[in-house]
Amino acid sequence: GAGVSQSPRYKVAKRGQDVALRCDPISGHVSLFWYQQALGQGPEFLTYFQNEAQLDKSGLPSDRFFAERPEGSVSTLKIQRTQQEDSAVYLCASSLAGTGSNEKLFFGSGTQLSVL
Amino acid sequence: AQRVTQPEKLLSVFKGAPVELKCNYSYSGSPELFWYVQYSRQRLQLLLRHISRESIKGFTADLNKGETSFHLKKPFAQEEDSAMYYCALRGWRGNEKLTFGTGTRLTIIP
Structure with a gap:
């Protein structure tokens, strides 16, 4: 692919709503x-995956934040019961090794x- | 704990003048230092890293362990250098996360 792809580009949520943010890393990136x-x-x-294993989640601010990468490729960051302080840009990054x-x-x- | 400090939020420099973007860090071991850049309407991208000792787009940065600094320099600024610059640190082994500074917005005045 052309690079790391994230969707949606913009998300507006009402306080208390759950949201899911998607990341498609570069193919083959571990x-x-x-x-x-x-x-x-x-x-x-926030958090780090190596393949499907979540090796570090020390940056997740609360238990309302949850991330997964079940097949070692696409990842989803889920935020439950969103609060105003969750407003931010959420960046995904990948690397080969x-x-x-x-x-x-x-x-x-x-x-x-x-x-x- | 690891911390990166960029004391200047905004920096304006005339075209052709030298540029220096300051970065200081706090880390108990031997860190890996990076500069990332974000041009207008583009994604964050790596500019350079200290272990490569490279010069990218005329920029250089030297790791000074005594002063715990990694300042970014360019002798002659160009208009296309206008961007947001972030200094970042990573622990040498076993700790993969990058810790970023708050960034410096560099504006080159024509």
Whole structure:
């Protein structure tokens, strides 16, 4: 594919609504990351997958956030009972190799989530 | 804990003038440092990383462990350098996540 693909590009949710954000990494990429970028801030790490294994979820802000990558390719970030503070751009990134590598990350265009 | 500080939110430089974007970090071990750039309406992309010791688009960055800095420099700014620049750090082994600074918006004045 052309790169990391994220959908939807924009999502407006009412407070309390559940949302699901999708990431299609570059084909064959082992590592997949989710980042949250609030307005005026740098991206902040949420979670990391190596193939289907979620190796680090230390950045998930609450148990309302859940991520999966069941077949080691497409990943979904789910946010339950959205709150206004969840409003941000959610970035997905992938890289070819796994642990211990210094492969560069390829970022998607992000999903801009607005919670009203 | 690892932290990256970019003290300047905004930086304006005249075309042809030198550019320096500051980055300081906090990390207990030997980090890997990166600069990422986001041009208008484009996605975030890697500009350069310290282990490669490369120059990309005329930019260089030297890791100074004594001052815990990784400043980005270019001797002569060009209009196409206008963008958002993020410094990022990754732990050397076993910790894959990148920690980003808050970014500096660089504007090149024609």
